[in-house]
Amino acid sequence: MTDYTKVWPFRLLPSLYRRDFEPTRQQLAAFEKYAFVGDPEADALVAAIKSSEGQNIRAQFERALTEGIDAVPDAHPALRDFFASAEEVPFWVDREKLDRASELFSGLGPAAAPLLMVGLAITFTTPDGNAVLLRSGDTRDRAGRRATETLSWVQEVTAPGALAIGAQGYQSSVRVRLTHAFMRAGFMKRGDWDNPHLAVNQQVFSNVIIAFAAYPTVAGFVCGQPFNRRDREAIFHLWRYVGYLVGVNQNLLLTDEHDAMRLFWLFFRTVIKPDQSATELGSALIAAYPEIYGITSDSSRDRLARWLVLQSHTALARVSIGTDLSDWLGFPKLNPAIVPVVGAYSGLYGLTTLLDAVPPARRARRKAMRKVQNRLLDAMRENTSASVLATLTRPVDDAPRAATAIEVEA
Numbered sequence: 051m052t053d054y055t056k057v058w059p060f061r062l063l064p065s066l067y068r069r070d071f072e073p074t075r076q077q078l079a080a081f082e083k084y085a086f087v088g089d090p091e092a093d094a095l096v097a098a099i100k101s102s103e104g105q106n107i108r109a110q111f112e113r114a115l116t117e118g119i120d121a122v123p124d125a126h127p128a129l130r131d132f133f134a135s136a137e138e139v140p141f142w143v144d145r146e147k148l149d150r151a152s153e154l155f156s157g158l159g160p161a162a163a164p165l166l167m168v169g170l171a172i173t174f175t176t177p178d179g180n181a182v183l184l185r186s187g188d189t190r191d192r193a194g195r196r197a198t199e200t201l202s203w204v205q206e207v208t209a210p211g212a213l214a215i216g217a218q219g220y221q222s223s224v225r226v227r228l229t230h231a232f233m234r235a236g237f238m239k240r241g242d243w244d245n246p247h248l249a250v251n252q253q254v255f256s257n258v259i260i261a262f263a264a265y266p267t268v269a270g271f272v273c274g275q276p277f278n279r280r281d282r283e284a285i286f287h288l289w290r291y292v293g294y295l296v297g298v299n300q301n302l303l304l305t306d307e308h309d310a311m312r313l314f315w316l317f318f319r320t321v322i323k324p325d326q327s328a329t330e331l332g333s334a335l336i337a338a339y340p341e342i343y344g345i346t347s348d349s350s351r352d353r354l355a356r357w358l359v360l361q362s363h364t365a366l367a368r369v370s371i372g373t374d375l376s377d378w379l380g381f382p383k384l385n386p387a388i389v390p391v392v393g394a395y396s397g398l399y400g401l402t403t404l405l406d407a408v409p410p411a412r413r414a415r416r417k418a419m420r421k422v423q424n425r426l427l428d429a430m431r432e433n434t435s436a437s438v439l440a441t442l443t444r445p446v447d448d449a450p451r452a453a454t455a456i457e458v459e460a
Contacts, residue, residue: 051323055318084251087248089252091128155285161270171379176323182233231297259289332381344433365388
């Protein structure tokens with residue numbers, strides 16, 4: 051099995067940060083137990099919703115989500131416990147850092163889509179997570195829709211002011227937390243769940259947070275958007291709070307990029323083990339690019355656009371996560387003809403960031419880039435019929451489905 055700490059580009063990280071990230075035996079043992087840990091408050095709430103009082107409790111949840119738990123004086127104890135943690139704003143939350151991170155994500159403009167698309171693919175390198183995704187079928191069979199919904203959620207949580215209690219990003223993140231608990235409850239009842247680990251365990255969804263926190267700070271350089279130390283601190287801080295809202299155990303919340311690198315090493319040692327399930331899910335996502343970007347016709351324009359999208363995403367993946375992981379995720383070989391195209395884009399984009407030296411110009415540029423992001427995402431939602439709310443409120447199937455060829459072989 052490949053030791054990813056020894057391959058490009060990950061082998062450079064200890065030298066770059068002048069840190070030894072290798073975990074101790076005790077740290078490995080502590081981390082491994084999170085494969086058997088869920089989210090006690092959310093799991094208790096789901097159990098209550100599945101009881102005879104469920105309809106009333108679900109209505110209380112919707113009201114508490116938008117108006118706050120104090121607006122529900124007769125709230126069920128499990129609901130009150132759940133929102134006691136969701137509405138508690140930890141002492142470490144820094145609104146200035148959250149605002150800075152939102153500005154930075156806004157400034158990515160059209161580069162945000164490929165960054166997040168490749169970041170999403172990286173989450174398919176964990177067999178535990180893939181076991182859930184393959185059995186639910188949606189991530190493979192409706193890859194375009196599910197990817198767009200994930201990107202929409204990221205767009206919501208990174209919008210200015212989105213994580214204030216009751217705001218859209220807060221609401222979506224709390225719904226994600228409850229959906230994870232519904233999935234755990236459903237999958238543990240299915241006859242085809244033979245994994246010794248808990249479904250949707252802490253390792254799995256902390257890995258997703260790490261991917262979306264760390265990957266943009268690394269791949270931003272490729273897209274012509276280098277982030278300085280304060281920028282990176284702000285981005286990691288935002289995702290620390292998002293992780294808190296979606297129920298990541300506080301022992302797994304990253305505080306800065308050094309924490310992220312240490313967690314990466316733990317993931318490399320215990321979680322990131324790409325197999326054929328990674329190839330199946332990654333290939334399904336890549337095959338959905340034409341649908342996502344709305345370039346499905348046989349016109350010369352769309353054929354060229356499909357090549358540019360595929361190769362630009364491939365270039366981003368192969369430079370930022372290396373050849374081995376890119377191969378596992380189904381990215382094709384890099385065509386050298388894309389290199390000058392990506393180089394020209396990065397260079398031109400980098401020139402526009404020079405405006406950031408002047409605060410009014412920086413705000414204007416990032417506001418304009420946010421509009422571009424929103425228009426692109428609106429088009430993606432239309433192309434794929436994606437809806438974050440519909441996904442997060444849909445019933446969770448706890449009945450076994452037919453196994454895929456990969457599951458049968460396993």
